[in-house]
Amino acid sequence: MQTFDLSKEGLRALNSSLHALKGQTNMTAWEVINPKGAHAIAAGVDAPVDITVRGSTGYYCAGMNKLATIRIKGSAGPGVAENMMSGTVIIDGDASQYAGATGRGGLLVIKGNASSRCGISMKGIDIVVHGNIGHMSCFMAQSGNMVVLGDAGEALGDSLYEARLFVRGSVKSLGADCIEKEMRPEHIALLADLLKRGEADGKARPEEFKRYGSARKLYNFNIDNASAY
Amino acid sequence: MTEFPKTPPRFSATFTPAINAEIRRAAASGIYDIRGGGTKRHLPHFDDLLFLGASISRYPLEGYREKCATDVWLGTRFAKKPIHLDIPITIAGMSFGALSGPAKEALGRGATAAGTSTTTGDGGMTEEERGHSKTLVYQYLPSRYGMNPDDLRRADAIEVVVGQGAKPGGGGMLLGQKISDRVANMRNLPKGIDQRSACRHPDWTGPDDLEIKIMEIREITDWEKPIYVKVGGARPYYDTALAVKAGADVVVLDGMQGGTAATQDVFIEHVGMPILACIPQAVKALQDLGMHRKVQLIVSGGIRTGADVAKALALGADAVAIGTAALIALGDNDPIWEEEYQKLGTTADAYDDWHEGRDPAGITTQDPELSKRFDPVLGGRRLKNYLKVMTLEAQTIARACGKNHLHNLEPEDLCSLTIEAAAMAGVPLAGTNWIPGRNGGF
Numbered sequence: 001m002q003t004f005d006l007s008k009e010g011l012r013a014l015n016s017s018l019h020a021l022k023g024q025t026n027m028t029a030w031e032v033i034n035p036k037g038a039h040a041i042a043a044g045v046d047a048p049v050d051i052t053v054r055g056s057t058g059y060y061c062a063g064m065n066k067l068a069t070i071r072i073k074g075s076a077g078p079g080v081a082e083n084m085m086s087g088t089v090i091i092d093g094d095a096s097q098y099a100g101a102t103g104r105g106g107l108l109v110i111k112g113n114a115s116s117r118c119g120i121s122m123k124g125i126d127i128v129v130h131g132n133i134g135h136m137s138c139f140m141a142q143s144g145n146m147v148v149l150g151d152a153g154e155a156l157g158d159s160l161y162e163a164r165l166f167v168r169g170s171v172k173s174l175g176a177d178c179i180e181k182e183m184r185p186e187h188i189a190l191l192a193d194l195l196k197r198g199e200a201d202g203k204a205r206p207e208e209f210k211r212y213g214s215a216r217k218l219y220n221f222n223i224d225n226a227s228a229y
Numbered sequence: 230m231t232e233f234p235k236t237p238p239r240f241s242a243t244f245t246p247a248i249n250a251e252i253r254r255a256a257a258s259g260i261y262d263i264r265g266g267g268t269k270r271h272l273p274h275f276d277d278l279l280f281l282g283a284s285i286s287r288y289p290l291e292g293y294r295e296k297c298a299t300d301v302w303l304g305t306r307f308a309k310k311p312i313h314l315d316i317p318i319t320i321a322g323m324s325f326g327a328l329s330g331p332a333k334e335a336l337g338r339g340a341t342a343a344g345t346s347t348t349t350g351d352g353g354m355t356e357e358e359r360g361h362s363k364t365l366v367y368q369y370l371p372s373r374y375g376m377n378p379d380d381l382r383r384a385d386a387i388e389v390v391v392g393q394g395a396k397p398g399g400g401g402m403l404l405g406q407k408i409s410d411r412v413a414n415m416r417n418l419p420k421g422i423d424q425r426s427a428c429r430h431p432d433w434t435g436p437d438d439l440e441i442k443i444m445e446i447r448e449i450t451d452w453e454k455p456i457y458v459k460v461g462g463a464r465p466y467y468d469t470a471l472a473v474k475a476g477a478d479v480v481v482l483d484g485m486q487g488g489t490a491a492t493q494d495v496f497i498e499h500v501g502m503p504i505l506a507c508i509p510q511a512v513k514a515l516q517d518l519g520m521h522r523k524v525q526l527i528v529s530g531g532i533r534t535g536a537d538v539a540k541a542l543a544l545g546a547d548a549v550a551i552g553t554a555a556l557i558a559l560g561d562n563d564p565i566w567e568e569e570y571q572k573l574g575t576t577a578d579a580y581d582d583w584h585e586g587r588d589p590a591g592i593t594t595q596d597p598e599l600s601k602r603f604d605p606v607l608g609g610r611r612l613k614n615y616l617k618v619m620t621l622e623a624q625t626i627a628r629a630c631g632k633n634h635l636h637n638l639e640p641e642d643l644c645s646l647t648i649e650a651a652a653m654a655g656v657p658l659a660g661t662n663w664i665p666g667r668n669g670g671f
Contacts, residue, residue, distance in 0.1 A: 012452070015448045039444060039445065040444055044378050046378065058441075060445040063445050064377070078438075082432045083378075102373040102432070121373060121431045142418055161418055161419070162418075220421075220422060223260050
């Protein structure tokens with residue numbers, strides 16, 4: 001276990017050490033102590049390592065992550081795991097705005113609540129939120145899966161493309177072109193897998209969720225839909 | 230009965246035939262006009278400025294003997310690896326999607342041969358462009374189409390795009406007819422749908438967030454790459470100051486003459502300021518902060534000739550960027566395709582329906598047959614030639630003003646032909662010492 005005291009050694013030293021890990025390495029276990037809300041902790045990691053951050057993080061923790069498993073033993077500031085490519089990010093607490101924004105792959109697990117715009121413009125990432133998500137979540141979400149064990153705020157999935165949204169609780173309102181869709185057996189199977197990987201399989205059953213997706217009415221501009229914009 | 234002469238038909242200056250035609254088009258279709266390119270209206274521009282040249286008090290340099298350097302450094306503020314270009318004329322961001330793959334390759338070839346950089350666009354980095362560009366600037370756009378850390382690291386600089394001159398405050402638009410399999414795959418969207426690129430970044434809002442975002446990108450790229458911030462010509466004094474405050478190495482300022490692949494005509498023609506009005510404000514912001522030449526300024530929007538380059542630099546820019554002019558150099562809107570332009574209901578030099586993907590020149594299209602018409606090697610050579618000519622022209626003017634480097638050109642080398650240009654550029658009206666708004670003026 002490599003223990004890194006962020007308050008003593010600084011962000012640049014941490015990230016340059018993590019970036020130096022390429023491909024296979026036996027330095028696979030890292031612990032970051034005293035994060036004190038610093039920004040861009042473990043941003044741009046590109047190695048199959050396991051990083052545990054003991055405390056809360058500022059903006060863009062695990063930004064553009066590839067391959068790494070990053071655990072935040074606290075809450076995460078805005079843009080956690082933004083544009084993640086692969087790997088896993090697990091947050092024990094809550095996540096601020098834009099969690100998983102534009103994420104292209106991997107798995108983001110938020111064990112608390114997520115604020116507004118969770119999964120905005122997501123492009124392939126899977127996001128599992130044990131609590132609630134805020135307004136405008138999954139805005140222009142392109143692909144990937146969003147699983148919410150709690151409730152969703154206003155305008156869920158506004159201008160949605162092909163991302164699949166699963167919400168167990170209430171949805172305050174659906175955004176433009178987002179509709180409830182039939183939950184078919186393949187979605188139940190997909191959801192069961194996501195709940196398991198998202199460490200939530202004991203908390204909820206797939207059958208309890210509703211599925212939301214794009215009505216695909218705004219895919220090509222039509223003047224008759226102008227009021228939807 | 231006496232016949233009096235009739236009043237001849239008189240067109241309204243308000244309801245011109247062109248305006249009336251647009252009213253009829255809108256009434257028939259129910260949708261606004263979408264097109265590519267930049268503003269077509271007449272604006273105060275570099276043509277309204279002149280160089281004074283040498284005189285008894287200023288000594289010229291010998292045109293064919295004395296050196297006039299043209300190189301420029303970009304990104305010297307924070308980046309470990311700043312960029313050094315042979316000429317201060319760069320290629321502006323244009324997307325793969327809006328342009329064909331061979332057109333992007335040609336931009337890389339031409340820019341590299343002329344010793345300058347090219348820039349990606351809203352659609353990610355293509356192998357054609359990376360492979361043929363010695364120096365490639367990677368745009369970080371609100372859509373984040375194709376964004377990934379590997380391309381960030383193989384870029385030579387990163388340009389955070391906040392806005393562009395053709396549509397400050399607007400997002401991108403790529404209509405379904407240009408969404409080929411490859412474009413759809415790069416953008417992770419279904420084929421054939423209209424792709425709306427967001428107008429705001431998804432994970433930051435305002436200058437304080439931008440500072441953190443820039444820091445994150447620097448961390449991901451280990452502080453090696455210069456980070457540009459591109460803004461449209463909206464509030465150049467404050468936008469420049471805020472970009473500097475947020476940690477930019479380079480500010481890219483795009484006036485309303487700058488082009489776009491596609492947006493509403495009303496947006497292109499009615500939002501933003503001409504580049505002539507933008508440059509002095511941006512330069513003043515840099516000077517007020519003590520950052521002129523430390524944070525470099527690249528300006529774009531209507532740069533066509535070496536004279537435009539020289540004037541932009543004289544007003545305080547470090548470099549310029551060209552987009553529309555580069556496409557014309559490649560062969561866009563060339564009269565050799567006139568017959569086909571006519572079939573599309575337009576004519577050479579007026580074709581602007583780039584969003585429809587039917588470009589006869591094979592440049593602004595994803596149609597494989599049309600794309601074949603365009604030879605990227607020849608296109609690259611033409612672009613190189615054009616960049617070289619512009620550079621020679623700018624050097625000619627600089628030597629005449631007694632400068633041994635293009636960056637030594639200064640506002641005192643200029644005069645204005647119009648009161649408007651004098652006020653906007655902060656350059657005296659020709660034959661006077663009058664700058665409206667200064668010297669006890671308005």
